[in-house]
Amino acid sequence: MLSLTLGSIILLITLQLFVDINSLLEKETDVFAQDCVVINKNISVLQSYDKEGIYFSEKEIDELESQSFIKSVSPFNVATFEVEAQIKGAAGMSMLATELFFESIPDEYLDVPLDHWVWDEQSNVIPIVIPENYINLYNFGFAESQNLPVISQKTIEQVAFDIRIKGQGGRGSFRGNIVGFSNKINSILVPEEFLDWANQQFGKGPNQKANRLLVEFKDPSDEAILQYFNTQDYSINENELEASKLKFIFKTALSFSFLIALVIVILSITSVLLSFSLVIQRNVEQISTLFLIGFSLATIARYYRLVLGISTMLALTVAYLITYFIHELIASNLSNYFAWKSEENYLLIGAIALFGVVFTLGQWKLVRAVRGVVQA
Amino acid sequence: MLKRVIPTYMSAEEVLPSEVYLQEEVRLQLDKRYLLLAQSGDGKTSLLNILYGCNRHFHGSVDYPWSNSSAVDSVRKEKLSYVFQDLKLFPSLTALENIQIKNALTGHKSEEEILGMLERVGLKQKSNTLAASLSLGQRQRVAVIRALCQPFQMLLLDEPFSHLDAENSTILADLIHEELEKQRAGLIMTSLSPSNVFDFDQILKLSL
Numbered sequence: 011m012l013s014l015t016l017g018s019i020i021l022l023i024t025l026q027l028f029v030d031i032n033s034l035l036e037k038e039t040d041v042f043a044q045d046c047v048v049i050n051k052n053i054s055v056l057q058s059y060d061k062e063g064i065y066f067s068e069k070e071i072d073e074l075e076s077q078s079f080i081k082s083v084s085p086f087n088v089a090t091f092e093v094e095a096q097i098k099g100a101a102g103m104s105m106l107a108t109e110l111f112f113e114s115i116p117d118e119y120l121d122v123p124l125d126h127w128v129w130d131e132q133s134n135v136i137p138i139v140i141p142e143n144y145i146n147l148y149n150f151g152f153a154e155s156q157n158l159p160v161i162s163q164k165t166i167e168q169v170a171f172d173i174r175i176k177g178q179g180g181r182g183s184f185r186g187n188i189v190g191f192s193n194k195i196n197s198i199l200v201p202e203e204f205l206d207w208a209n210q211q212f213g214k215g216p217n218q219k220a221n222r223l224l225v226e227f228k229d230p231s232d233e234a235i236l237q238y239f240n241t242q243d244y245s246i247n248e249n250e251l252e253a254s255k256l257k258f259i260f261k262t263a264l265s266f267s268f269l270i271a272l273v274i275v276i277l278s279i280t281s282v283l284l285s286f287s288l289v290i291q292r293n294v295e296q297i298s299t300l301f302l303i304g305f306s307l308a309t310i311a312r313y314y315r316l317v318l319g320i321s322t323m324l325a326l327t328v329a330y331l332i333t334y335f336i337h338e339l340i341a342s343n344l345s346n347y348f349a350w351k352s353e354e355n356y357l358l359i360g361a362i363a364l365f366g367v368v369f370t371l372g373q374w375k376l377v378r379a380v381r382g383v384v385q386a
Numbered sequence: 387m388l389k390r391v392i393p394t395y396m397s398a399e400e401v402l403p404s405e406v407y408l409q410e411e412v413r414l415q416l417d418k419r420y421l422l423l424a425q426s427g428d429g430k431t432s433l434l435n436i437l438y439g440c441n442r443h444f445h446g447s448v449d450y451p452w453s454n455s456s457a458v459d460s461v462r463k464e465k466l467s468y469v470f471q472d473l474k475l476f477p478s479l480t481a482l483e484n485i486q487i488k489n490a491l492t493g494h495k496s497e498e499e500i501l502g503m504l505e506r507v508g509l510k511q512k513s514n515t516l517a518a519s520l521s522l523g524q525r526q527r528v529a530v531i532r533a534l535c536q537p538f539q540m541l542l543l544d545e546p547f548s549h550l551d552a553e554n555s556t557i558l559a560d561l562i563h564e565e566l567e568k569q570r571a572g573l574i575m576t577s578l579s580p581s582n583v584f585d586f587d588q589i590l591k592l593s594l
Contacts, residue, residue: 299474302440303488304462304536 017274018329085220090213091177114205122190142191177212301384330361391446424592430576467538473529477518492536
């Protein structure tokens with residue numbers, strides 16, 4: 011019974027951790043799971059003269075898409091027009107002006123809240139996402155050296171600036187608003203809808219050539235990913251892949267302890283069954299006499315079933331309570347590090363299921379043993 | 387009804403003179419009283435065990451007046467009662483408890499009736515004594531009373547008086563007789579020597 015309690019504790023806690031870690035990894039995508047990475051071609055000296063080499067051909071994109079571990083490949087959409095941003099001070103004087111570029115990716119790959127990520131032709135405002143790095147570069151590098159004040163993300167989000175667009179198709183002027191900061195994508199992003207429209211309107215039409223690809227993996231912990239990119243002449247941030255391997259390591263470790271717990275539980279179930287056999291063997295005389303004077307097998311087994319039920323229930327209740335507290339402890343620890351709360355609790359279901367398995371097996375063994383005694 | 391019955395562990399030569407074993411057909415009627423007469427080792431207990439369904443090691447067939455597929459525990463609760471030669475009492479229970487455990491199953495007798503029977507066989511003072519501390523003769527009486535605490539159509543007695551003096555045997559025989567009359571049941575009793583305690587209808591010899 012002690013071993014059953016112990017095995018159940020380990021099994022239940024591993025099960026729950028498995029569920030927790032999975033949900034943690036799913037929610038905290040920007041912390042752990044890099045399901046998407048950006049790839050581009052390495053730029054050599056030669057390509058400084060011949061730019062064509064930096065673009066991905068149809069064939070290359072197809073080949074990437076055909077890899078078993080790749081879920082989707084989407085090219086970055088690049089603006090084919092010039093962009094200038096200005097912040098105006100009092101009396102319409104331009105305080106700060108800079109030339110920019112725009113890119114876009116499908117919305118689902120963005121790692122910022124999409125609340126303000128809308129654009130339509132009527133509204134003059136373009137939502138923009140910039141890399142979080144930019145603001146860090148400014149705050150910790152530029153602002154320090156120029157003796158300028160630091161600015162927070164919130165402040166930047168308050169600032170609206172003018173966007174001027176100049177291209178083959180004419181000029182346009184808009185308002186720009188920074189709505190988020192991306193950790194994942196190192197580019198200045200606008201909604202895809204806007205860029206398609208603007209490329210049509212001001213630029214050279216839809217952009218055909220892709221120089222950067224956003225690759226989404228089915229399972230970022232797949233070994234084949236690293237192998238494949240090592241053989242290709244693509245530039246990829248390996249750190250991103252390493253980070254995604256964390257998931258794999260977690261899963262492996264948990265699977266391993268799950269396996270061990272399973273072995274312990276199986277062993278303890280076996281020992282429970284064995285000890286029941288022993289109890290019955292010790293009472294062979296009584297059981298066979300009871301049967302001889304007219305007691306049915308079911309009546310005889312009922313007593314032992316009760317003992318089995320109570321002891322299993324006891325073991326699993328203790329296991330459940332202990333795992334419950336351990337889990338609470340782990341969950342509160344984890345929530346110190348991540349904005350995450352354990353939502354699904356499988357401990358009770360697990361304990362009930364285990365009880366079901368042990369009790370059913372025990373009962374089966376019991377009836378067999380009792381029958382064995384009376385038929386001997 | 388028994389047809390060509392012989393325990394698997396007995397040879398044809400051993401049972402040669404038997405009036406039961408290997409006989410084409412032996413009919414035992416539920417309202418008759420039979421005495422099984424044989425020497426030790428000639429298969430008296432085996433025959434009772436075969437009839438009671440707790441010895442399956444035999445060739446031939448046994449047909450009952452009730453369905454052959456009826457559950458063995460219900461047969462033992464309602465049709466057949468058996469006083470085993472080795473008594474099969476629970477040594478860790480008292481004399482009374484040994485009887486009560488059976489009566490709890492059948493609900494055949496009241497507490498008073500049980501105590502009355504114990505009194506008649508002179509065991510009232512011993513009713514709370516552990517079966518293990520009773521003498522063989524006392525245990526024999528407890529086992530018989532236990533066997534009477536159920537409805538039955540046939541009572542199987544395996545040398546029930548082997549450890550009793552004449553006086554106690556008579557008291558016990560009267561008790562059994564009354565129950566047989568009350569239940570209009572038959573009886574099969576084994577014995578080493580001829581006896582007529584129960585006005586037997588037929589004597590079946592298993593050996594010469």
